[in-house]
Amino acid sequence: MDVSTTPAAGLLSTSWHWFVFAGTLISLLLIFWLLYANRKTSDNKTTGHVWDGIEELDTPLPMWWSGMFILSIIFSLFYLLFYGGLGNFGGILNWSSTGEHDQQQIAHEQRFAPMYAELAALDLEAMQANPVAMQVGRRLFINNCSTCHGVSAQGTFGYPNLTDDEWIWGRSLSAITTSIEQGRTGVMPAWGPALGDDGVTNVSHHVLRLAGQPHDVEKADAGQGQYQTICVSCHGVEGKGNPVLGAPDLTNNIWLYGGSLEEISFTVRNGRTGNMPPHEALLGKDKVRLLAAYIESLSQ
Numbered sequence: 001m002d003v004s005t006t007p008a009a010g011l012l013s014t015s016w017h018w019f020v021f022a023g024t025l026i027s028l029l030l031i032f033w034l035l036y037a038n039r040k041t042s043d044n045k046t047t048g049h050v051w052d053g054i055e056e057l058d059t060p061l062p063m064w065w066s067g068m069f070i071l072s073i074i075f076s077l078f079y080l081l082f083y084g085g086l087g088n089f090g091g092i093l094n095w096s097s098t099g100e101h102d103q104q105q106i107a108h109e110q111r112f113a114p115m116y117a118e119l120a121a122l123d124l125e126a127m128q129a130n131p132v133a134m135q136v137g138r139r140l141f142i143n144n145c146s147t148c149h150g151v152s153a154q155g156t157f158g159y160p161n162l163t164d165d166e167w168i169w170g171r172s173l174s175a176i177t178t179s180i181e182q183g184r185t186g187v188m189p190a191w192g193p194a195l196g197d198d199g200v201t202n203v204s205h206h207v208l209r210l211a212g213q214p215h216d217v218e219k220a221d222a223g224q225g226q227y228q229t230i231c232v233s234c235h236g237v238e239g240k241g242n243p244v245l246g247a248p249d250l251t252n253n254i255w256l257y258g259g260s261l262e263e264i265s266f267t268v269r270n271g272r273t274g275n276m277p278p279h280e281a282l283l284g285k286d287k288v289r290l291l292a293a294y295i296e297s298l299s300q
Contacts, residue, residue: 011088012087012088016087017087017088018087019087020086020087021086021087021089024080024085024086025086028073028076028077031073032070032073035061035066035069035070038060038061039060039061039066045057045058046058082095083095084096113286115132115136116136116284116286116287116290117286119132119133119136119286119290120285120286120287120289120290124173124293124296127289127290127293128293128294128296128297133290133293133294134293134294134297136287136290136294137290137291137293137294137295137297138294140283140287140290140291140294141153141291141294141295144279144282144283144291145291145295149161149162153295153298157256157257157258158256158257158272158274159256160256161254162295162298162299163298163299164254164299165299166248166249166252166254167243167299168186168241168243168246168247168248168256169184169243169246170243171296171299173289173292173293173296175243176292176295176296177288177289177292179276180278180279180280180283180288180291180292180295181278181279181280181285181288182278182280183275183276183277183278183279184246184274184275184276185273185274185275185276186246186272186273186274186275187271187272187273188267188271188272188273189271190269190270190271191203191230191268191269191271192268192269192270194230195226195230195268195269199223199226200265200268200269201219201223201265202219202220202222202223202226203223203226203227203230203231203268204223204261204264204265204268205219205220205223205261206219206220206221206223206224206226206227207223207227207239207250207264207268208220208259208261208264210238210239210250210251211239211250211251211252211253211259212251212253213253213259234247235247235248235249235250238251239251256272256274257272
């Protein structure tokens with residue numbers, strides 16, 4: 001596509017611009033014409049509606065009502081002239097709700113940036129002992145993280161619980177900061193085609209044994225060798241996982257996608273993909289550090 005013909009972000013294409021521009025003005029013109037065309041009627045003309053012996057007369061609208069209608073049309077024309085609304089025409093004042101929001105956000109950042117910087121300069125223990133820093137971190141969490149992890153940070157299916165001791169990518173402040181700033185993408189490959197149905201079942205029973213859960217011993221023994229061949233590179237020989245790779249510990253009873261035989265089998269067969277979006281551009285480094293300190297405190 002020719003870049004010169006590509007509409008800029010937030011702008012309508014040329015055809016849509018003229019459609020909105022002409023459609024808006026024509027609509028106002030038609031409304032005015034409709035009002036003008038019905039300003040007078042004959043004195044004895046009726047609408048043809050009769051109810052209980054009473055005929056409905058086709059009388060003109062009251063002058064005060066017509067005047068208010070005309071004033072509203074005039075007001076709309078001035079509004080469109082100064083504030084925009086006619087396609088890509090931004091109005092004489094070049095005002096937009098998005099622009100006003102951005103200005104208010106910049107003003108807010110300039111007002112509170114020194115406080116964020118002062119709090120973020122503290123070490124981890126000092127931040128977590130500072131009630132203002134933790135309150136700021138909590139607000140940042142509610143506004144940016146609670147949609148996935150919940151207000152209580154206990155997560156749900158596919159979204160990690162941040163209040164326990166299980167940290168797939170590591171619990172240190174630097175690891176949590178990296179997760180918030182850069183995001184994370186966890187990928188568990190689908191091993192169904194390589195293992196087959198019996199192999200998936202056997203490996204799943206071996207995983208249950210690693211977690212100390214009820215399992216079929218014979219199937220777990222059969223799946224151990226396949227685990228050593230396919231799974232050990234990420235989860236380790238003992239199933240303790242690897243934070244560098246984001247591979248979870250399989251020896252506890254904490255399951256991101258469920259710990260039943262059926263759920264584990266589904267994960268082994270079909271794989272899993274989880275995505276944590278990056279937030280550095282949205283929050284900035286000071287807010288990220290405060291948020292990371294708050295999150296780290298949740299599991300204490």
